[in-house]
Amino acid sequence: MLETKNLVKKYGGKTALNDISFPIEQGKTYLLLGPNGSGKTTWMKTAASLSKPTSGSVLWNGTPVGVESRKEISYMPTESFFYPWMIVADVGDYCTDFFEDFDLDQFRDLIRDMELPADAKVKSLSSGMNAKLRLAAAISRKARVYLLDEPLNGIDLVARDAVMKAVISVMSPDTAVVISSHLVEEVESFVSTAIFLRNGKLLEITDTEDLRTRTGKSLADRYRELMQ
Amino acid sequence: MQFDNSLPIYQQVVTAIKKEIAAGRITPGEKLPSCRDLALQYRINPNTAARVYQVLEADHVAETRRGTGTYVREDPSLLSVMRKEMADGYTRSYIRDMADLGYHKDEVLRYLEDWNVPESEPSDLPERT
Amino acid sequence: MSKLLKYEFKKSKNVTLAILLITAIGEALFLAGSLAKSGSLLASGALILSFAATFGIFIMAVLSIDILHRELNTNQSYMLFLTPRNSYQILGSKILSSAISLSLMTVLFAVLATLDLLLIGIREVGMPALADGIRRALGDTYLYMPAGLIRTIATGAAISYGAWLFLIVTAYFADILQATVLRSKKGAGWISFLLFLVLAGAVVFLQNKLAPLAPPVAETAVRSCVFAAFIVLFFCLGGWIMERRLSV
Numbered sequence: 001m002l003e004t005k006n007l008v009k010k011y012g013g014k015t016a017l018n019d020i021s022f023p024i025e026q027g028k029t030y031l032l033l034g035p036n037g038s039g040k041t042t043w044m045k046t047a048a049s050l051s052k053p054t055s056g057s058v059l060w061n062g063t064p065v066g067v068e069s070r071k072e073i074s075y076m077p078t079e080s081f082f083y084p085w086m087i088v089a090d091v092g093d094y095c096t097d098f099f100e101d102f103d104l105d106q107f108r109d110l111i112r113d114m115e116l117p118a119d120a121k122v123k124s125l126s127s128g129m130n131a132k133l134r135l136a137a138a139i140s141r142k143a144r145v146y147l148l149d150e151p152l153n154g155i156d157l158v159a160r161d162a163v164m165k166a167v168i169s170v171m172s173p174d175t176a177v178v179i180s181s182h183l184v185e186e187v188e189s190f191v192s193t194a195i196f197l198r199n200g201k202l203l204e205i206t207d208t209e210d211l212r213t214r215t216g217k218s219l220a221d222r223y224r225e226l227m228q
Numbered sequence: 229m230q231f232d233n234s235l236p237i238y239q240q241v242v243t244a245i246k247k248e249i250a251a252g253r254i255t256p257g258e259k260l261p262s263c264r265d266l267a268l269q270y271r272i273n274p275n276t277a278a279r280v281y282q283v284l285e286a287d288h289v290a291e292t293r294r295g296t297g298t299y300v301r302e303d304p305s306l307l308s309v310m311r312k313e314m315a316d317g318y319t320r321s322y323i324r325d326m327a328d329l330g331y332h333k334d335e336v337l338r339y340l341e342d343w344n345v346p347e348s349e350p351s352d353l354p355e356r357t
Numbered sequence: 358m359s360k361l362l363k364y365e366f367k368k369s370k371n372v373t374l375a376i377l378l379i380t381a382i383g384e385a386l387f388l389a390g391s392l393a394k395s396g397s398l399l400a401s402g403a404l405i406l407s408f409a410a411t412f413g414i415f416i417m418a419v420l421s422i423d424i425l426h427r428e429l430n431t432n433q434s435y436m437l438f439l440t441p442r443n444s445y446q447i448l449g450s451k452i453l454s455s456a457i458s459l460s461l462m463t464v465l466f467a468v469l470a471t472l473d474l475l476l477i478g479i480r481e482v483g484m485p486a487l488a489d490g491i492r493r494a495l496g497d498t499y500l501y502m503p504a505g506l507i508r509t510i511a512t513g514a515a516i517s518y519g520a521w522l523f524l525i526v527t528a529y530f531a532d533i534l535q536a537t538v539l540r541s542k543k544g545a546g547w548i549s550f551l552l553f554l555v556l557a558g559a560v561v562f563l564q565n566k567l568a569p570l571a572p573p574v575a576e577t578a579v580r581s582c583v584f585a586a587f588i589v590l591f592f593c594l595g596g597w598i599m600e601r602r603l604s605v
Contacts, residue, residue: 051604070441081432097360098440168267171274189231190273209236218233
């Protein structure tokens, strides 16, 4: 459904993504793995059509991502991006205004479950609270693809369970979820495929259950092997 | 539940459910959670949850009734079968470990006979009443 | 588009309210001064009003440019560019919201100026000294011929409106170039400011060349048309470049 083809992205003189190709298929949950600067965020921003490729493309049902794909691809950025004048409830209203697939009731349930006060100023939220708000906004859409960039960053142990349950709840046979996280152990029980990146290059695509059955290794083991 | 991430997740969940049946916490005929709820409960992928039910069906532990969900089979012998399967597994690994330590069969039997749990550990086998 | 427009107004809501509040205070002082026949109250009211009119519009313009700048260069850009809206709609709603705020401001200040000056005219008998001052400053006609006063204020307002909107759109265009084709070059900010000055200067130069060619009655119309043409041109070019080159 979401096809990356020979994607290259350069910033100034630096190559962030170096000719990578891979498919994202529905019904699967992907984990993007790689050290900082390996190109995970750059790929997500390109797939979310925020960033334009230097060459190559990301295709959504055969056409380059853009205004149309934004209707069906939901993206949770790794940094705060809301307008500073907003309160938590404003974020729900904003998404309702712009995304036809946004479920406001679900958003309200999620922020309640994650103990985010609806009248809190977005500016005053801690980084963990802000991450929860970004996640709630992204997964309250009935999207076809969810791109979640470091959804566990800044989220304390107690809240992690709620966050991961929220992520699992959007998985279905006709959606795809792509998560980037360096907390491999936390997420490896529920991802189906791992995509290893290093220095903007694609190293390997691995089916997680297959890896365990074939080699008796965990994703974390394989990650350490590949990055040495 | 804490998984061993180097073993297939679906097998670990299958074992966990069988253990629940063996211990009588899930009874024959009982409805099992939907794939989605099972995924949430064990924090696994819904595809893995579906595979868990496929394996349980293949093992004649569960059956899927069209449109209503997956149920533990209404088989009175299931509890004893599961108990036996679980007990076999634990015993097999116990014997393997003891053999690794160099124990012989008669030594293991005597060891079990003489086994006395210290006062501070409450996890002795319950006496039959 | 209406949703985009709604949020453009929300972004500048506080500043707009502040300007309106200051205007209301100025007007209240002015009216009080006029009723109480207090020259000093009246003068401070007039001073606040003329400040609000000049700087209010200036501040609104700078604010809208600053908002676009942040939405092209910081994470706030995601708010707009994650929505299923294209660059023309996004840029268009910004220009439209500036045009609407600017119209409302211009109309408000033009109407206030007309009414207040007429009020002075009517109350002139009560305040001969002040009326004298205004007559000396603006000429006799303004106090005795409301039609002339209204025409002068309206023409001034139209030209200043066109000029402001043109400057705002030119600044948008310069900022879009900064965030796209000039990106990651050192001093892109200064280059875009320079670009803004050059573009605005060139258009005004062209306008000064074209205006005298038309008959005197049509001069305002020619000037307005030049502004309008470049507003449309910069909008189309800006949207086109954003659609193809913008990475936020």
